[in-house]
Amino acid sequence: MDSLMTIICMAIVVEGIISYAKQIAVDKSMAWQNILAILFGIAISYCYSVDIIGYFGITTEVPYISFILTGILISRGSNYVFDFIKLVTMKSSSLQCETVKCEADCGKKDE
Secondary structure: OOHHHHHHHHHHHHHHHHHHHHHHHHHOOOOHHHHHHHHHHHHHHHHOOOOHHHHOOOOOOOOOHHHHHHHHHHHOOHHHHHHHHHHHHHHHHHHHHHHHHHHHHHHHHHO
């Protein structure tokens, strides 16, 4: 995955983490359901080796961090995960189309 897609992917992950942090620090209303969802998400991600981050070709040097980030994404719910995958694949497709179009345009200029 190219660096732009990595940045987009990580921005979405950070947004999820910040939403939880805001509930704890600012709103001071983190419900036990959210904490339980995070713990279950991480446990499921680890136990079943589910790695959404790795699916997009992003690797880490820190063991288990991908499972933790994936668990947080899972804890946000299926709509959030679906939107995450849809956005990343859509951006990836549009970047590939732009690259192909640019290469085609450059080829025409060379002729």
